[in-house]
Amino acid sequence: MTGTADPGLMQRLSARVEERMGLNFTQDRWPDLERGVLKAGAQLRVADPGMADPARCLARFAGGAWTGAEFEALAAHLTIGETYFQREPASFEVLEQVILPPLIAGRAGEGRNLRLWSAGCCTGEEAYSLAISCRRVVPDIESWNVSVLGTDINKAFLAKAQTAVYTPWSFREQAAWLQSRYFQTAGGDRLEVISTVRAMVEFAVLNLAEDTWPSLATHTNAMDIVFCRNVLMYFTPEYQQRVVDALYRSLADNGCLVVSPAEANAEMFRMFRTEQHASVTVYRKVSGDPSDALPVGLALAGVASWSPPAAPAPAAIRVTKAPGAPRPAAPVRVLPAREAQSLEGVRALADRGHLDEALKASLGLLDLDRCQAEAHFLQATICHELGLVREETLALNRALYLEPDFVAAHHALGALHARLGNKARAHHHFGIALGLLNAMEPDTPVPGCDGMTAARFAELIWVGRRV
Numbered sequence: 001m002t003g004t005a006d007p008g009l010m011q012r013l014s015a016r017v018e019e020r021m022g023l024n025f026t027q028d029r030w031p032d033l034e035r036g037v038l039k040a041g042a043q044l045r046v047a048d049p050g051m052a053d054p055a056r057c058l059a060r061f062a063g064g065a066w067t068g069a070e071f072e073a074l075a076a077h078l079t080i081g082e083t084y085f086q087r088e089p090a091s092f093e094v095l096e097q098v099i100l101p102p103l104i105a106g107r108a109g110e111g112r113n114l115r116l117w118s119a120g121c122c123t124g125e126e127a128y129s130l131a132i133s134c135r136r137v138v139p140d141i142e143s144w145n146v147s148v149l150g151t152d153i154n155k156a157f158l159a160k161a162q163t164a165v166y167t168p169w170s171f172r173e174q175a176a177w178l179q180s181r182y183f184q185t186a187g188g189d190r191l192e193v194i195s196t197v198r199a200m201v202e203f204a205v206l207n208l209a210e211d212t213w214p215s216l217a218t219h220t221n222a223m224d225i226v227f228c229r230n231v232l233m234y235f236t237p238e239y240q241q242r243v244v245d246a247l248y249r250s251l252a253d254n255g256c257l258v259v260s261p262a263e264a265n266a267e268m269f270r271m272f273r274t275e276q277h278a279s280v281t282v283y284r285k286v287s288g289d290p291s292d293a294l295p296v297g298l299a300l301a302g303v304a305s306w307s308p309p310a311a312p313a314p315a316a317i318r319v320t321k322a323p324g325a326p327r328p329a330a331p332v333r334v335l336p337a338r339e340a341q342s343l344e345g346v347r348a349l350a351d352r353g354h355l356d357e358a359l360k361a362s363l364g365l366l367d368l369d370r371c372q373a374e375a376h377f378l379q380a381t382i383c384h385e386l387g388l389v390r391e392e393t394l395a396l397n398r399a400l401y402l403e404p405d406f407v408a409a410h411h412a413l414g415a416l417h418a419r420l421g422n423k424a425r426a427h428h429h430f431g432i433a434l435g436l437l438n439a440m441e442p443d444t445p446v447p448g449c450d451g452m453t454a455a456r457f458a459e460l461i462w463v464g465r466r467v
Contacts, residue, residue: 018236023209038054081123087125096133112143124201126150151208162203164192222252222351223250343374359379405436407448434458
């Protein structure tokens with residue numbers, strides 16, 4: 001029975017959950033909090049029999065540092081897993097009709113890159129929906145580097161997302177074209193996302209309330225489009241503003257943020273330019289005055305009349321690249337030494353979404369001094385965002401040749417090998433990274449990780465390698 005715990009204990013518990021996770025459990029929701037914490041304790045009682053005692057379990061979570069396993073268990077039982085494909089369809093209509101077309105037109109020449117992020121992606125339906133929208137709208141998409149990042153605090157949700165297998169419950173309210181064109185049977189009534197869509201999406205653990213982001217290390221920078229829907233409503237007002245501020249920084253110039261209609265708030269999003277398209281509010285990052293008028297032609301007058309494009313005739317279906325295969329590398333002009341920028345200048349270019357320019361600048365910087373491990377690591381991160389797998393691998397290996405104890409480079413190379421299916425190599429580099437982190441003081445910032453501490457980075461590696 002819940003709702004009978006000491007009020008003082010529940011106050012401390014709710015404050016601790018807010019501090020670590022940003023979640024808002026007001027007094028009227030303390031029974032929900034108590035119920036979730038006791039479920040987490042039940043999950044952990046094999047390793048810690050004391051968790052079977054409700055009072056002891058609540059006291060444990062209300063005070064002291066949580067272990068990685070305790071954090072995971074709480075995340076699994078305190079976060080909401082309600083989602084489905086193309087939830088709130090009007091948002092995807094605006095994405096396909098309003099947001100994507102000018103981006104595509106502006107990058108149809110050199111620099112065919114698009115970066116999207118589903119922040120709080122739950123079990124992956126939204127992240128795959130973003131990838132599907134891109135496949136429907138981007139012409140000749142195989143010549144582009146389109147990447148979708150899905151992040152969530154809940155490791156169990158991400159594990160399901162990576163299977164890419166879903167039941168009919170994930171397709172409620174959706175038209176038949178979605179299933180017939182982008183899914184294949186997976187036994188019984190289950191459907192699996194097709195490989196060309198899966199190859200566009202990457203999942204990672206991220207705590208929006210606690211982790212240091214946006215950053216190159218977590219690939220949460222230079223985003224063109226961010227969907228963060230039905231996430232902010234669970235945070236306290238203080239954490240809502242923190243997350244919105246960080247989302248603003250995560251966007252490239254002219255990038256767009258989409259939240260759910262219930263989360264729209266003029267004051268909270270005051271740094272953005274607000275664009276209203278029927279029932280959908282889009283927040284755009286612009287330089288200058290956010291109140292500048294919306295460019296002519298971008299307003300969506302008839303969202304209700306939208307319908308999906310017709311399926312292509314069989315003869316028009318093209319052979320696509322293998323899952324995980326890099327796009328062909330575009331020729332890169334090496335900047336003269338006099339134009340080479342500092343590390344900070346290259347990062348600034350990348351953070352604003354000017355990835356091709358950032359790559360050129362990094363080459364110019366390395367022309368001046370090829371012995372900078374951090375410069376090679378920065379180049380590898382930019383190559384990752386451009387989909388240049390071979391170049392990313394070479395740059396990471398050069399960084400580690402120059403600095404064998406470069407934790408962030410070991411982690412990045414482990415993640416790269418994991419994506420490519422090289423489990424032994426991934427395990428090798430993750431193991432080295434964890435060994436180096438364990439030798440550091442827990443609160444020490446890790447070089448190349450934008451202020452993330454050794455303890456938190458080690459926790460992310462442990463969780464991420466099991467997702």
